[in-house]
Amino acid sequence: MKKFKILFSIFISFMFISSAYAATIENIQAVDNQTVKIAASSDVTFSDLKVYGDVKILRDISVLNSNSDSQNPKKIVLTLASDLFKNSSYSLIWVLWAEWSIEFKLGDKLSGEYINENIYNEKKIIEKVVILDPRTIEVYYNYEITELLFEFKLLSELVVESLYSTWNNILDINLSSTLDKSSSYILMIWSLENIDWEQLNLTESLYDFSTNSTLVDKNPISQENILETSNINNLENLNNIDSNIEEVSLNAASTPETGTETWFIMLLTFLFSSFYFIKNKSKKV
Numbered sequence: 001m002k003k004f005k006i007l008f009s010i011f012i013s014f015m016f017i018s019s020a021y022a023a024t025i026e027n028i029q030a031v032d033n034q035t036v037k038i039a040a041s042s043d044v045t046f047s048d049l050k051v052y053g054d055v056k057i058l059r060d061i062s063v064l065n066s067n068s069d070s071q072n073p074k075k076i077v078l079t080l081a082s083d084l085f086k087n088s089s090y091s092l093i094w095v096l097w098a099e100w101s102i103e104f105k106l107g108d109k110l111s112g113e114y115i116n117e118n119i120y121n122e123k124k125i126i127e128k129v130v131i132l133d134p135r136t137i138e139v140y141y142n143y144e145i146t147e148l149l150f151e152f153k154l155l156s157e158l159v160v161e162s163l164y165s166t167w168n169n170i171l172d173i174n175l176s177s178t179l180d181k182s183s184s185y186i187l188m189i190w191s192l193e194n195i196d197w198e199q200l201n202l203t204e205s206l207y208d209f210s211t212n213s214t215l216v217d218k219n220p221i222s223q224e225n226i227l228e229t230s231n232i233n234n235l236e237n238l239n240n241i242d243s244n245i246e247e248v249s250l251n252a253a254s255t256p257e258t259g260t261e262t263w264f265i266m267l268l269t270f271l272f273s274s275f276y277f278i279k280n281k282s283k284k285v
Helices: 002-015 223-251 259-284
Strands: 021-023 025-032 035-040 053-061 063-068 075-080 089-096 102-105 112-115 126-133 136-141 151-158 160-164 170-175 184-192 200-202 206-210
Touching: 025 184, 025 206, 035 184, 053 160, 053 170, 063 151, 075 151, 102 112, 102 126, 184 200
Parallel strands: 021 200
Antiparallel strands: 025 035, 035 170, 053 151, 053 184, 063 075, 075 136, 089 102, 089 151, 112 126, 126 136, 160 170, 184 206
16 A cells, blocks of 8 residues: 555646645545545645535555465456445455556446446556456456466556535545445545645645444435425325225215115225225335
8 A cells, every 4th residue: 555655646646736825634534424624734725615626535445365366377367345335336446566557447336247338558458347246356467477476456446526615724525426334545636726726735745534333314305305205205105095085985975874884885985995904004004
């Protein structure tokens, strides 16, 4: 992980070498499952109208094992610590020995073959990855892997919806995706401007942070909403029962004169009402 951060930090530093405003990120906290709050150094002020920047939140998926294939020297098999997600984008980045990286996006299935389309005429590349199941990835190279130890980073990018501040050094990163409890993430800041539209020259560009086991939902379904919805449904069901009973009554053009037929109509009405009552009762259970 340290080597990975150093490589990215050097790269980003060259990109923003001309930046004039030095700053640091003092604190990072996930306040709920769709909001990450960061605090910059106290001399930084962000705009309260619109904050300009390119900020990414990456889910850090731990690779438990990476083993070369005894029958195919061009293949490495990765075993993940947690499941992959459907309809998500991933970046598999080499950290040690096995060179090159690949980006791929899963659809509705957690299996399949994904060809590397970004090869840049390199001599050593990852040709493709094959997802066997949510925790197993086969990585195919165009050259033989002779080393015995490998290290990879598998990152999944969450969708950043907006950046928000209230004219201070605190910045809220609002996500469309959701964070998981007790999980590791990486904050990557490609660019970020203060209230004067000056590019911040950060001392680092990659930051590790984790969510805790008590992470709350941003938009929880409250008990009041559940009760209100239940009451509305009950009222609708009662109205349906009343209308159905009324319909049965109207369909009986006249009350039969004999006592047996009269009791039959009453029994039919009672059974009809009981059926709807039991049906609605079973739905609640």
